[in-house]
Amino acid sequence: MQSFNFINLIKSLKSYENIIVILKKIYLRLFGTKNDQNFIDYLKYLKENSVNYESFFSNIDSNLWDESKNISKTINDNSKKILENIKFDLGGGGSIEVVYFLTRLTKPNNIIETGVAAGFTTYAFFEAIKKNNKGNLFSSDFPYFRLPNPEQFIGIILPNHFRLNWNLFIKGDENNIKEIKKKINTVDLIHYDSDKSYNGRKNFIKSISDITHKETFFIMDDLHDNSFFLDYVKENNELNWKILNVRKGFVGLIYPESFKSYLE
Secondary structure: OOOOHHHHHHHOOOOOOHHHHHHHHHHHHHHHHOOOOOOOHHHHHHHHEEEEEEHHHHOOHHHHHHHHHHHHHHHHHHHHHHHOOOOOOOOOOHHHHHHHHHHHHOOEEEEEEEEEOOOHHHHHHHHHHHHOOOEEEEEEEOOOOOOOOHHHHHHOOOHHHOOOOEEEEEHHHHHHHHHOOOOOOOOHHHHHHHHOOOOHHHHHHHOOOOOOOOOEEEEEEEEOOOOHHHHHHHHHOEEEEEEEEEEOOOEEEEOOOOHHHHHO
């Protein structure tokens, strides 16, 4: 994470919409809902109630999991050639194998991802879409206002041939989801990796509730940041869910009833 740069912040205030998004982000970080439980106890719960992601997906389809890992390696290798010449930290690969695996397995028509950053999961989604020969990706992001000319870094590792069919929105999740919903009536797979605040996650869930359906998959990164995911699934006890231990963090997965057959 880069240190706060006031000059870049001022430059990023190019529109009224940008000002509102930035002010909301600051407000939620300072005054938004916090964890209801002791953070140490919460981390302990995540560790004790999570499953190893490699074992989880390998048991579903070992060949597809091998394919997912190979794609992840390719993406990481290709990205090094681009990112080594950039002096800013744009974040890592996230859940590359997870999003690729689930896209290949479920073959969704419409996908929404939030938090593009350098574009690792975007790259994985497009590789899976190409392999499936179907699917539309809608990406929601907001430029890193700490950086100079931040728009240039969004999805910077993504190959040009994928950009031709990329539906990218960069006015923040609240505005972007409104625009995406003008284009699609339902979403089959969601990957959330943007605003990590409790209220940011809560607001996003509310914003897409009218386009999800009983077969929609939902992936949420970085559960260790706060307890929203756990609070949400416990309040909605009809949901099927898992906590995945992914390398050094935790990822939440909400899945439909039909997916249970893969877990037997």
